[in-house]
Amino acid sequence: xxxxxxxxxxxxxxxxxxxxxxxxxxxxxxxxxxxxxxxxxxxxxxxxxxxxxxxxxxxxxxxxxxxxxxxxxxxxxxxxxxxxxxxxxxxxxxxxxxxxxxxxxxxxxxxxx
Amino acid sequence: xxxxxxxxxxxxxxxxxxxxxxxxxxxxxxxxxxxxxxxxxxxxxxxxxxxxxxxxxxxxxxxxxxxxxxxxxxxxxxxxxxxxxxxxxxxxxxxxxxxxxxxxxxxxxxxxxxx
Numbered sequence: 001x002x003x004x005x006x007x008x009x010x011x012x013x014x015x016x017x018x019x020x021x022x023x024x025x026x027x028x029x030x031x032x033x034x035x036x037x038x039x040x041x042x043x044x045x046x047x048x049x050x051x052x053x054x055x056x057x058x059x060x061x062x063x064x065x066x067x068x069x070x071x072x073x074x075x076x077x078x079x080x081x082x083x084x085x086x087x088x089x090x091x092x093x094x095x096x097x098x099x100x101x102x103x104x105x106x107x108x109x110x111x112x113x
Numbered sequence: 114x115x116x117x118x119x120x121x122x123x124x125x126x127x128x129x130x131x132x133x134x135x136x137x138x139x140x141x142x143x144x145x146x147x148x149x150x151x152x153x154x155x156x157x158x159x160x161x162x163x164x165x166x167x168x169x170x171x172x173x174x175x176x177x178x179x180x181x182x183x184x185x186x187x188x189x190x191x192x193x194x195x196x197x198x199x200x201x202x203x204x205x206x207x208x209x210x211x212x213x214x215x216x217x218x219x220x221x222x223x224x225x226x227x228x
Contacts, residue, residue, distance in 0.1 A: 033214055041220065042218055042221045045215050045218070048214055055215070056207060056215045090156065096214055098206075099214075101147070101159045102214065102216065106156055
């Protein structure tokens with residue numbers, strides 16, 4: 001069974017640009033949640049999608065958005081990039097039944113110059 | 114709020130000794146408390162979890178205890194080994210209702226096993 005796949009693995013952007021990250025969940029998993037990981041703040045929850053609907057959202061500005069497609073694949077977008085957006089972005093998939101194990105991808109490492 | 118406070122941020126123990134990491138939370142609705150382990154350069158992985166209807170759960174050398182009254186839960190690792198060196202994150206559901214799978218994580222504990 002294939003694991004959670006995130007693309008791209010590494011990317012470099014400049015301030016003001018936008019970026020789109022992709023996450024393909026484990027087959028059969030309907031929930032995808034996104035996290036920002038930085039050395040100082042740990043793992044911070046961005047949002048969670050289930051059956052193409054956002055079920056929950058963390059405390060991030062509106063520049064951070066996401067969506068989920070009918071095949072459960074998810075994308076997140078960050079517009080007007082700031083230096084502080086440099087981080088490892090992790091997605092996790094799960095069955096979506098609430099209080100279930102999250103399976104993480106390897107992450108997309110974003111550097112903003 | 115919905116935060117989880119985790120302590121300590123760094124823990125260094127001698128190989129063979131025990132390690133304890135503690136987390137506290139504030140809301141009463143949470144009913145699921147997992148622990149994730151992240152080795153250097155790797156993705157976080159679930160190592161143990163506990164639900165609110167039990168007070169303790171064990172899996173070989175690791176155990177988790179939950180005190181719902183005091184709103185804290187702890188990870189206990191006994192007979193620590195070099196492969197236990199990693200960052201450990203506690204977590205709880207990040208929602209006030211039910212059905213969602215997003216988690217709120219603590220800031221992590223860097224566990225160092227000294228030979």
